[in-house]
Amino acid sequence: MDATALKRLLESVAAGEVPVEEAVGLLKRLPYENLSYAHVDHHRPLRKGFPEVIFGEGKTVDHIIGITKVMIAQGDTVMVTRLSPEKADRLKAVYPNAVYHETARILVHEKEPTRREEKGMILVIAAGTSDMPVAEEAVVTSRTMGHRVETLYDVGVAGIHRLLDYEALLAKALVFVVVAGMEGTLPSVVGGLVDKPVIAVPTSVGYGASFGGVTALLAMLNSCASNVSVVNIDNGFGAGYVAALINGLACR
Numbered sequence: 435m436d437a438t439a440l441k442r443l444l445e446s447v448a449a450g451e452v453p454v455e456e457a458v459g460l461l462k463r464l465p466y467e468n469l470s471y472a473h474v475d476h477h478r479p480l481r482k483g484f485p486e487v488i489f490g491e492g493k494t495v496d497h498i499i500g501i502t503k504v505m506i507a508q509g510d511t512v513m514v515t516r517l518s519p520e521k522a523d524r525l526k527a528v529y530p531n532a533v534y535h536e537t538a539r540i541l542v543h544e545k546e547p548t549r550r551e552e553k554g555m556i557l558v559i560a561a562g563t564s565d566m567p568v569a570e571e572a573v574v575t576s577r578t579m580g581h582r583v584e585t586l587y588d589v590g591v592a593g594i595h596r597l598l599d600y601e602a603l604l605a606k607a608l609v610f611v612v613v614a615g616m617e618g619t620l621p622s623v624v625g626g627l628v629d630k631p632v633i634a635v636p637t638s639v640g641y642g643a644s645f646g647g648v649t650a651l652l653a654m655l656n657s658c659a660s661n662v663s664v665v666n667i668d669n670g671f672g673a674g675y676v677a678a679l680i681n682g683l684a685c686r
């Protein structure tokens with residue numbers, strides 16, 4: 435329940451449209467709901483502006499369904515990250531209105547359409563096609579949070595002219611998410627071309643000496659472009675979330 439929904443509930447009580455007892459029942463679960471295997475944070479939309487996100491990897495399908503059920507009852511948008519296609523099929527059997535983004539491995543259920551931010555734009559750039567799953571995780575996250583996102587894929591430094599051909603698109607974005615594996619150079623290149631925040635995402639894509647993304651991570655942490663910040667290896671969700679927060683602040 436976000437601030438808008440809470441205000442609507444209180445106005446309905448004041449107008450006599452919703453019984454006080456019903457409102458109390460809804461508000462009783464507001465701080466958190468104890469499911470024994472999870473304490474679902476219903477207060478998070480009020481506190482942070484977006485509901486709790488379910489990390490699907492390592493959870494049983496029954497636990498994910500249980501958490502989803504109480505979040506939907508509270509009127510929250512549900513986003514489940516790192517969800518396998520097999521688990522997604524079982525969730526969609528229970529919640530047929532949910533949408534599964536297979537490349538991003540994210541399932542989204544919106545009880546009501548998310549308010550879309552008309553201002554600003556997040557540009558997600560991926561160095562190679564192999565980086566797309568992490569990039570798409572950022573894309574779906576930012577879009578689910580209500581922000582406009584454009585994408586630019588397979589423009590890595592092995593053919594930098596491909597990136598330079600999109601100068602007009604680079605100029606339109608308010609914040610960048612740049613995803614790269616291998617040697618992790620692309621965020622520094624983008625950072626040197628733009629005057630906006632660049633969120634660098636190292637991926638585990640690469641040959642042996644990439645050490646599962648550690649090489650890209652260290653390269654990005656040592657970037658000489660001062661507008662580059664770095665999230666953890668393969669953390670497209672975190673990058674997309676922070677990009678949405680930055681874009682939202684810029685558009686106020």
